[in-house]
Amino acid sequence: MSKQWWKESVVYQIYPRSFNDSNGDGIGDIQGIISKLDYLTELGIDVVWLSPVYQSPNDDNGYDISDYEAIMSDFGTMADWDQLLEEMHTRGLKLVMDLVVNHSSDEHDWFIESRKSKENAYRDYYIWRPGQDGKPPTDWIASFGGSAWQYDEETDEYFLHMFSKKQPDLNWENEKVRKDVYEMMRFWLDKGVDGFRMDVINMISKKEILPTYEEFQAGYAKAEPYQFNLPGVHDYLREMNEEVLSKYDIMTVGECPKVTPSEAKKYTAEHRQELDMVFQFEHMGLDKYKGKSKWELKTLELRDLKENLSKWQKELENDGWNSLYWCNHDQPRIVSRFGDDGKYHRQSATMLATLLHMMKGTPYIYQGEEIGMTNCHFDSIDDYRDIETLNYYQEMVGEHGKTPNDIMPSIYAKSRDNARTPMQWNSSAEAGFTTGTPWIKVNPNYKKINVENALADENSIFHYYKKLIELRRQHEVMVYGSYTLLAEDHPAVFAYERELNGEKLLVLCNFYGEKTTFELNDCTPYEVLISNYPTELPNDAMVTLSPYEALVYKTTSH
Template identity: 80%
Template sequence: MDKQWWKESVVYQIYPRSFYDSNGDGIGDIKGIISKLDYLTELGINVVWLSPVYESPNDDNGYDISDYKAIMDDFGTMEDWDQLLDEMHKRGIKLVMDLVVNHTSDEHHWFAESRSSKDNPYRDYYIWRPGKGDEPPTDWIASFGGSAWEYDKKTDEYFLHMFSRKQPDLNWENEQVRQDVYEMMRFWLDKGVDGFRMDVINMISKKEILPSCDAYQKGDAEAEAYQFNLPGVHDYLREMNEEVLSKYDIMTVGECPKVTPEEAIKYTAVERQELNMVFQFEHMGLDKHKGRPKWELKELELRDLKNNLSKWQEELANSGWNSLYWSNHDQPRTVSRFGDDTHYHRESATMLATLLHMMKGTPYIYQGEEIGMTNIHFDSIEDYRDIETLNHYREMVEEKGMRPVDIMPAIYVKSRDNARTPMQWSAEEKAGFTTGTPWIDVNPNYQNINVEQALEDKDSIFHYYKKLIQLRRQHEVIVYGKYQLLDADHPSVFAYERELNGDQLIVICNFYGEETTFDLGNRKAAEVVISNYANELPASDEIKLRPYEAIVYRLDNNSRM
């Protein structure tokens, strides 16, 4: 059993623009984060993943970086950042920074030099190609829509951008690019950061010949093979580990779209010396049609979720490590997506938390998840800020002539802005987030869902999360124990066992809003470890489960996996 501090940690993601505004300009900032560190200490987390605070023109909310070694004015100064790190470390909280090196902003000085002439020393820092007549080099499409190639008149060539046209992709085949990235990483590590979350890190290796977008749009495996998990990425990450990561006691997690368990092991197996863990997205795609855009909605099938999460638990059981998450800055609010944010708000939020936090892996909490923040339904597209959402709306309505009334339902469900509305601190005006005009409107339900109320109510979602975190510290079986799915075909219950050195837990979660039953078989419960309803030990093998009920039992020594 390879014990590591990052395996035993619980990570809290802060999206700084929406966390807390200290100066009344409507934008969350670093001083605002500092003022709320005692709240995070009360929750019990011990790692913060901070979304980008670097200098940026903010085309993609900070994921378009123009200076890796400077702090965006919106967020404060480098002195503020230094104080943040110091105050976190005083409280025993580690800081993980976002590393965004698949692309930069087009306002980064590297790109300004690169586009200035074909013989500039920085030209090969990015991926430039001549067009085919009046057309781009290929018809590959960008993740935010439109061509992945942008024409630049000055040098009569196109540059590659897999996201916004203001996010040109770096050319990782250029050794000087890699060395400059490693030098930047050392800059932050030497300042004392405790690791990196690496944005779309499995996309940094590119193939020379790109497939047609027809294949890409259909989700064709051959098309995906040109974009994700190319062999070169492992060479780059091993080099990064050898030159930088291995020199520090840090945590690394790579965001890896389209990764499989087999591929994830290549990234995270100890002997391969690449990363500690990856973010995979398979379970986040179960409520959409395979190979289709995320806006084409479908109901989540519980059996699909059980099979998927269990696959990852089982295949990474002895090599690699799982990251456990429902939410982040790119995903809708969990309780709205997979629970019931109207009739069973507390019950479904705590059930989903139980299901995730009792699994093997490192759990991540996204800001507001611990109080059950919900999706937002803005009346007008004008109220949305997310570039992906706005591009989708424009394409569907302005280019394809669809009616807004037919487009908005999917935006209500899947827009990234669902996760980006301001943190709801109190029932005061503007949710206590700011004294000014917030950069994006607050969710109107802040008067009922807010931190102040959650802290006062000992039966709140917040206090349930706090207990889950405490349990993880108290019971090694939760961190390192074996996992086994139970009753895979039960239509409404997700249940599994954890075991370590004879210590056994059974986790039972009713995933829906109707009552159901679950058969314990010959297992004998010795203790209720945690439950989101008042519970006693069961009197028989068959237990009745209320809507969204979650129970964790410790089994006596006569029960075995």
């Protein structure tokens, strides 16, 4: 397996709307990011993944793009963006941009033209179909609820949108679409960006022949067989790599819902020349019931997590590459989700960090994760902004007769707005995020959990993340070492080994709020690499772990 800079990097995701507001309008912006670059340098990260800052009507917080080569005025200007890139590169930081090309905004010029007539030159930039007996072409449901087809009176046809109706899906079968996308990618790469995070990139290929109503009766009502990981996607990505990606020294990560390890190898194996790594979501679905919506809450089983993460570690060990993440702009805060954001806030946050960063792959930190930001519990649905959350609430309360008390526990646990509350910089008004009124409320716990407090406390979650990042630079075994799961049946401890060229690490993570023990068996610790408790080397073969304790030993085998 070849060595690459992006394998050795740690990536920090910025959700610009919620990161830092420089002008008091309540919305984070590019100048706000520039003013905090020294903070990111202090943390020690290598790469910033910047969520979309392109021109957008903002139906889905910027993931509905109306101009791929312009900056949304909320965030600033192209001159601001140019300054951001220059300031980052000056500090040795790389910038990865979001690439959102499964769909555009319905306000993009391409779509405005496409809907004018069936003969328009841009008609086939999107997927249009006639209805059947006044009904949509298929019974597909969009990811945000409702039909995946929107009727358009202008031409008496429906267009496909797998997300919001303001996000029509692009037709990748059309070579002109692909050429225009590649040209846009070159625009940003020639400006100097260091790569792309590709939004739902495994959805860009759709089956040309859509199912009939008769096929629906035979069980084809779901969109998934026509939507994810279809063979054509690999043709498109290899073409993209050949035409664009291979010409630059960059990193690429594809967001790939419903991807399996065997499929992920097709995307990321070096000889296939497609992507560098993918985001998979299997571990993010372990606290929901199989086949049910994410809103139906289930307790995470540690054994399921061990089995899942280990499967991905082993299957991509020599062929492909893993992205390691707990949090992003679409996921709840991990310390609230799999940890304890109350009594053991620091301990569980640092344990989860250890478990992830010691694995093989490129680690991602989502803004605020490094200070242990938690889920928010807003009193009213009126305080929420996320389209998915609001649609779910409306469907459950408005259509199914549920009460708010029935619904809010699921929203508290799983709403995407948990990740989107403003970054908590200090204990001043609005957490120092803005001098105005923030676009979404600040989490009320900001006076306790904030950057200023974290920087001042040597034992803070921030300083622990900083040490993990430093260790990654010092110990190649953390990047390239093999992975072996240990004690698969231990009810409380997630344990594994990493090994490279004779250097061996033993990672022990107590996943719960009670003490537990772990038997060392055939290895002898000789150094504590990192721990979230004051600790010494064990006197015998039995290690006692405190609640949510994380311990990494350098070891030798007997």
